[in-house]
Structure formats: C-alpha cells, structure tokens
Amino acid sequence: MSAPLPPTAIGSGNEGTLKDQFDSYLSRLKNGEMGSLPAIAAILVLAGVFYALSPQFFLGPINFANMFVQAAELTMLSAALVFVILLAEIDLSAGVTAGVSMAVFIVLIKYQNWNWGLALVAAFIAGLAIGWVIGFIVAKIGVPSFVVTLAFFLGFQGMQLVLLGEGGVYRVEVPAIISIMNDNMPVWAGWAMLVVMALVMAGLSLWDRSRRSRFGLVSKPISLLLIKIVALLGIGGVAVNYMNQNRSQGPIPILGVPIVVPITIGVLFVGSFVLDRTKFGRHLYAVGGNPEAARRAGIKVGRIRIYAFMICAFMAVISGVFHSSRIGNVDGSAGHTIVLSGVAAAVVGGVSLFGGRGKLIHAAIGALVITMIDNGLGLLQMPAGINFLVEGGVLLLAATIDALARKRSGGSIARS
Amino acid sequence: MDTPVIELSGVIKSFGPVDVLKGVELKAFAGKVTALVGDNGAGKSTLIKGLSGVQPYDEGVVKFAGQEVTIHDPRQASALGIEVVYQDLALCENLDIVQNMFLGREEILTGTLNEADMELQATKALQSLSVRTVKSVRQKVSSLSGGQRQTVAIARSVLREAKLVILDEPTAALGVAQTEQVLNLVRRLADAGIAVIIISHNLSDVFKVCDDIAVLYLGRMVAHLKTAETTYSDVVGYITGTKTQEGSN
Ligand SMILES: Nc1ncnc2c1ncn2[C@@H]1O[C@H](COP(=O)(O)OP(=O)(O)OP(=O)(O)O)[C@@H](O)[C@H]1O
Ligand SMILES: [Mg+2]
Numbered sequence: 001m002s003a004p005l006p007p008t009a010i011g012s013g014n015e016g017t018l019k020d021q022f023d024s025y026l027s028r029l030k031n032g033e034m035g036s037l038p039a040i041a042a043i044l045v046l047a048g049v050f051y052a053l054s055p056q057f058f059l060g061p062i063n064f065a066n067m068f069v070q071a072a073e074l075t076m077l078s079a080a081l082v083f084v085i086l087l088a089e090i091d092l093s094a095g096v097t098a099g100v101s102m103a104v105f106i107v108l109i110k111y112q113n114w115n116w117g118l119a120l121v122a123a124f125i126a127g128l129a130i131g132w133v134i135g136f137i138v139a140k141i142g143v144p145s146f147v148v149t150l151a152f153f154l155g156f157q158g159m160q161l162v163l164l165g166e167g168g169v170y171r172v173e174v175p176a177i178i179s180i181m182n183d184n185m186p187v188w189a190g191w192a193m194l195v196v197m198a199l200v201m202a203g204l205s206l207w208d209r210s211r212r213s214r215f216g217l218v219s220k221p222i223s224l225l226l227i228k229i230v231a232l233l234g235i236g237g238v239a240v241n242y243m244n245q246n247r248s249q250g251p252i253p254i255l256g257v258p259i260v261v262p263i264t265i266g267v268l269f270v271g272s273f274v275l276d277r278t279k280f281g282r283h284l285y286a287v288g289g290n291p292e293a294a295r296r297a298g299i300k301v302g303r304i305r306i307y308a309f310m311i312c313a314f315m316a317v318i319s320g321v322f323h324s325s326r327i328g329n330v331d332g333s334a335g336h337t338i339v340l341s342g343v344a345a346a347v348v349g350g351v352s353l354f355g356g357r358g359k360l361i362h363a364a365i366g367a368l369v370i371t372m373i374d375n376g377l378g379l380l381q382m383p384a385g386i387n388f389l390v391e392g393g394v395l396l397l398a399a400t401i402d403a404l405a406r407k408r409s410g411g412s413i414a415r416s
Numbered sequence: 417m418d419t420p421v422i423e424l425s426g427v428i429k430s431f432g433p434v435d436v437l438k439g440v441e442l443k444a445f446a447g448k449v450t451a452l453v454g455d456n457g458a459g460k461s462t463l464i465k466g467l468s469g470v471q472p473y474d475e476g477v478v479k480f481a482g483q484e485v486t487i488h489d490p491r492q493a494s495a496l497g498i499e500v501v502y503q504d505l506a507l508c509e510n511l512d513i514v515q516n517m518f519l520g521r522e523e524i525l526t527g528t529l530n531e532a533d534m535e536l537q538a539t540k541a542l543q544s545l546s547v548r549t550v551k552s553v554r555q556k557v558s559s560l561s562g563g564q565r566q567t568v569a570i571a572r573s574v575l576r577e578a579k580l581v582i583l584d585e586p587t588a589a590l591g592v593a594q595t596e597q598v599l600n601l602v603r604r605l606a607d608a609g610i611a612v613i614i615i616s617h618n619l620s621d622v623f624k625v626c627d628d629i630a631v632l633y634l635g636r637m638v639a640h641l642k643t644a645e646t647t648y649s650d651v652v653g654y655i656t657g658t659k660t661q662e663g664s665n
Contacts, residue, residue, distance in 0.1 A: 298494070
C-alpha cells in the first residue's frame with residue numbers, strides 16, 4: 001500500500017458548496033432524520049397561538065424570563081434522562097433520586113450543622129451512589145430498568161418521608177442556592193455569556209477544521225459556520241436584550257438574564273461535549289444502537305450502562321437543586337411528578353425511545369415545548385385537566401413521529 | 417510449502433453428551449481463500465467460534481504462524497490478528513461507516529476523538545479494497561444496502577491489520593450483483609496477503625473465489641481439496657457423505 005492511492009469517489013459528506021450542504025440536509029430530513037425540527041416548529045406555533053390569545057402576558061418581559069426559569073428544572077431532568085434513553089433504558093426514579101439527595105442535603109445542614117457546600121457535595125455523592133446501584137442491578141443482574149426504577153420510584157418516596165419526617169418542610173436558608181432561580185446576572189454578564197458562547201462555537205469548529213486540513217481532508221464551507229454564528233448571535237441577542245429590560249412593576253428594577261440560564265447552558269455544553277467528542281460518548285451511542293455489536297467490538301457494555309445511570313442521577317440532582325431554589329424549601333413530595341414530563345420532553349425534542357438517537361439539545365428544546373404549554377395554558381387560566389390532555393397529545397404525536405421516522409430510515413420497529 | 421497462518425489439529429468440542437467436533441484438522445495460508453463447507457449441523461460455526469475465542473475448544477492444538485497458542489476470549493483472538501465477520505455483521509445502524517469501523521479502537525488526540533484521522537484511515541482501507549459502491553464514509557449504516565454493510569464489516573478487518581479473516585456465510589442474504597462485489601472483495605483481501613476462511617453453502621461462490629476447500633462432515637474433516645483439482649460433484653459427495661477421501665481420517 002505504499003504506492004499513492006488513486007483519486008477516489010468516496011466522499012465524507014463535507015464536499016460541495018453551501019447549496020450542496022443544504023440539499024443533503026433536506027434529503028436527510030426526507031429520510032426521517034428530523035431531529036428537533038418538529039419541536040422547533042411546535043415552539044413557533046405555540047408562541048404564535050398563545051401570543052394571539054394573551055398578547056399582554058405571554059411574550060411580555062416578565063413571562064419571557066419566567067419561562068426560561070421554569071424550563072430549567074425540566075431541561076436538566078430531561079437531559080439527565082437522555083443518557084439512559086440513549087441506551088433504550090429508562091429511569092423513572094430520576095425525580096425521587098433528586099428528592100432524596102436534596103433531603104440528605106437539608107438534613108445534613110439542619111441536624112448535623114454541616115457547611116452547605118459540603119452538604120451539597122454529599123447530595124451529589126448520594127445521587128451518584130443511587131445511580132450506581134440502579135445501574136448495577138440493570139447491567140449486572142439483568143432486571144429491566146423499567147422495573148428497577150419503578151421500584152426505586154416507590155421506595156424513595158418513602159425514603160423522603162423517613163429523612164424529612166411526615167409532612168416535614170424545611171426552608172433552604174442558603175442564599176447562593178436561592179439566588180440560582182431567583183436572581184439575575186448584571187446586564188453586561190448576559191452579553192458576555194453570549195459572546196463566550198459564540199467564541200466557543202467558533203473555536204471548536206475551527207479546531208476541527210484545522211485537524212481535518214492537517215489530514216488533507218476537506219471541511220464544510222466556512223460560510224456554514226458563519227451562518228450558524230450569526231444565527232446564534234441573532235436569536236441569542238434578541239433573547240438577552242429582552243431579558244435585560246426592566247420587568248419590574250414596582251420601584252426596584254428587575255433585569256438581567258436569570259443566573260440559572262448560564263448554569264444550564266454550561267451543563268448541557270459539557271454533557272454534549274462528552275457525548276459527541278469522547279470515547280465514552282461514542283460507546284454510549286454504540287451500546288444504544290446495537291449492544292451485541294458493541295460487545296463484540298470489545299466495549300464493556302455493562303460498565304457503560306452503569307455510568308449512564310450515574311450521570312443521569314447526578315444531573316437529576318442538579319435539577320433538584322434548581323427545584324429547591326425556586327420554591328425555597330425541601331419537602332417530602334419533591335420530584336414525584338416531574339419525571340414523566342422529563343421523558344415527554346426528551347421524546348418531544350426528538351430523542352428516540354428506541355435508543356441510539358438523540359442529543360441533549362433535543363431535551364432542552366422539548367422541555368421548552370412542554371413548559372410553554374404549561375405556562376401558556378396557565379396564563380389563559382385553563383383548568384389543569386386541559387393542560388394534561390394537551391401535553392399527553394403532544395407526547396403521543398412526538399412518539400408517533402419517532403416511530404414513523406424510524407420505519408422510514410430503515411430500522412424495523414418490531415426488532416426493538 | 418510455507419507455514420500456515422492457522423493450523424488446527426485434533427480439535428474436539430462437545431456439548432454435554434453431544435460430540436460436535438471429533439478431532440478436526442484445518443489449515444489456512446496467507447494469500448489464500450479457504451472454503452469451509454459442510455451440511456447444516458456439521459460443526460462449521462462451532463469450529464469458527466473456537467478460533468474467535470467466543471467458545472473455546474475442549475481439546476486440540478491451535479498453531480498461529482507456527483506458534484502454539486490458546487484462545488480463550490475474543491480479545492486474545494483479535495490481538496493475534498484474527499477477525500471474524502459474523503453473518504449478522506454486528507454493526508451499529510445509528511453510527512456512520514467510520515464510527516463503525518473504529519468502534520472499540522477509536523483514535524484519540526488530547527483526550528477527544530480524532531475524527532479526521534479515523535476518517536482518513538477508513539477511506540484508505542475502503543480504497544485499498546477498491547470499494548466503489550460507498551458514496552460517503554460518513555453515511556449512517558442504517559442507510560446502507562446489505563452488500564455495502566458486508567463491505568464495511570470486511571473493510572473493518574483490513575483496518576485492524578488482520579492476518580486471518582473468517583467470514584460466516586457472507587453472501588447468504590445478497591442478490592447477484594452484490595454477491596459478485598463481495599466475492600471480489602474477498603479475493604482482494606487474500607491478494608493483500610491475508611489468510612481468508614469463508615463458510616458458504618453456495619458451491620458456485622466457493623468455486624469462483626476459493627483456492628482450497630475443506631469439507632466437514634458430522635464433526636470430522638473428511639476432505640482437503642484444491643479447487644483447481646476437484647469437481648462440483650466430488651465436493652457434493654463429500655458434503656453428503658457418499659464419498660470419502662483416501663488418507664484423510
Ligand atoms: N451451544 C450448543 N449446545 C448444544 N449443541 C450445540 C451448541 N452449539 C451447536 N450445537 C450443535 O452442534 C452441531 C453443529 O452446529 P454448528 O452450528 O457448528 O453447525 P453448522 O455447520 O454451522 O451448521 P449450519 O450450516 O446450519 O450453520 C449441531 O448439531 C448443533 O445442534
Ligand atoms: Mg453455522
């Protein structure tokens with residue numbers, strides 16, 4: 001193989017002009033690889049409908065910022081679930097895992113006089129330990145995750161009561177925790193956040209391009225990167241600018257991007273980096289796509305499963321911190337209902353329940369859809385029943401799209 | 417004659433009271449395609465599973481390039497340079513061609529996946545086999561035809577610098593044109609100096625591409641033949657047990 005290789009017809013999908021890239025994107029859509037597109041369409045439609053029905057409230061500055069704060073909890077939990085859904089597993093106990101971990105947090109502070117930082121570390125360690133136990137039972141003993149986590153879901157509701165006492169409600173008196181969901185960044189920091197995001201996006205992309213050219217490979221047209229950055233700055237700019245307006249109705253001004261926003265974006269970024277650019281992430285997708293193939297390729301499938309459940313539990317605890325921050329206390333009922341919305345958000349955003357397909361950003365987009373429905377119907381003072389009906393309908397629609405897309409892209413449904 | 421890449425002798429394997437392999441010999445040489453044929457239940461897959469480490473033999477001597485070795489798990493087999501392309505191929509449909517070819521042996525640079533390096537190596541491996549049917553190495557495997565998938569699975573063994581490639585019924589599910597392509601691929605694999613063992617029930621494929629034919633009948637190797645020196649009906653005779661070879665067994 002020392003002779004120079006003849007020019008080849010084998011490409012890499014990076015060739016061609018901007019128009020070629022656009023055409024190949026369209027053909028991927030036609031093949032059922034729609035990703036988040038249906039969910040993004042849903043966001044636009046929902047925004048239009050709710051705005052038409054209650055113009056003074058829905059896209060008003062108060063509600064706009066509020067919606068991001070509301071969505072953060074669900075986004076984090078849904079993103080947590082993506083790690084196990086990618087393996088075609090489920091974690092019904094993610095919400096109560098967060099609840100138990102926050103109970104550990106508050107009990108250590110109140111009864112053991114722990115420093116809150118250490119108590120928070122303990123809460124995360126508790127979450128990781130729970131994730132490890134679930135993962136071990138699923139991966140090594142072979143009990144289906146649906147059953148294991150259903151058992152934990154029931155058991156941990158009891159554990160919360162044991163830790164906190166019947167009807168126990170404890171105020172979170174840690175300003176740093178409370179401010180996550182209730183305080184905003186200074187105006188300049190919102191802009192700085194956006195600039196950092198654009199720089200990171202450009203930096204990663206240029207890094208990839210330089211690696212490719214070092215190996216003599218072509219990259220996608222640079223104009224595509226420019227378009228993406230302009231879109232990020234445009235959409236992000238409008239949002240940041242809007243959140244930087246004073247939304248207070250009283251004398252004390254309230255303005256700025258809520259603190260939870262950069263935290264959420266940061267966690268999603270790190271998670272996506274792990275999924276897209278590390279060996280572990282690649283192996284996670286492989287196990288989700290075909291566990292037998294992964295095993296024969298020498299991947300330690302059981303270990304990947306355990307790590308996935310640990311990551312899921314860890315991120316669920318972050319969601320629990322957000323929750324406690326928003327409502328200002330820890331009680332025995334935290335996390336009981338959110339997990340189903342979390343699954344719904346992931347599926348609505350385009351994560352496949354069949355495993356192997358989906359990204360964290362899909363969970364975030366799906367969470368925004370669910371939050372908008374919640375929020376919009378709430379503003380219209382619809383009865384809660386309508387809310388559930390609409391969410392259920394949207395979930396069913398999304399799952400149907402998933403199944404149909406899968407059929408189209410050649411995989412058979414029956415096999416899973 | 418030079419040393420075979422793989423040489424089995426006296427291989428025995430039983431499942432409880434059922435003796436599946438009853439003292440089997442097999443040789444495969446670098447640059448040659450050896451067919452392993454035999455009726456259903458003859459023990460072909462069992463013989464292969466022992467070589468790939470999935471299901472070790474009970475008894476017998478395995479020599480790799482003249483050295484006696486023991487293969488107890490798939491890692492040992494692949495460390496020696498033995499790659500098996502299973503009939504079900506074992507590809508991840510949700511990953512692309514490059515990702516599948518490097519699965520489990522990803523190239524890493526500063527802690528992250530070195531996609532460019534992997535893409536280039538995968539492209540070169542496909543080129544070295546003169547693959548023309550694949551449009552882009554970044555296509556998802558779910559979008560590939562059966563023949564293209566077989567191509568990817570075979571090219572993966574080239575990438576891993578295999579010395580012995582074993583294919584279990586590579587053309588069983590393919591149409592005429594795709595069978596032709598895969599057989600050409602198998603030939604080029606051998607021309608690159610790799611020893612190839614191919615299990616097949618399709619004798620016309622066997623005669624088209626193989627140099628040697630080994631016939632397994634009820635757990636015994638009843639014939640070792642040169643394709644050039646034998647006939648279709650002889651092979652059928654050995655497979656069905658109506659004919660036996662002098663000196664063998
Ligand atoms: N794990 C096992 N336990 C018990 N018997 C087995 C096992 N694996 C194989 N056998 C038996 O061993 C014999 C040989 O099987 P093997 O799969 O090796 O045949 P084969 O030559 O590959 O057949 P085919 O052409 O149908 O694939 C069969 O009778 C089979 O029933
Ligand atoms: Mg067989």
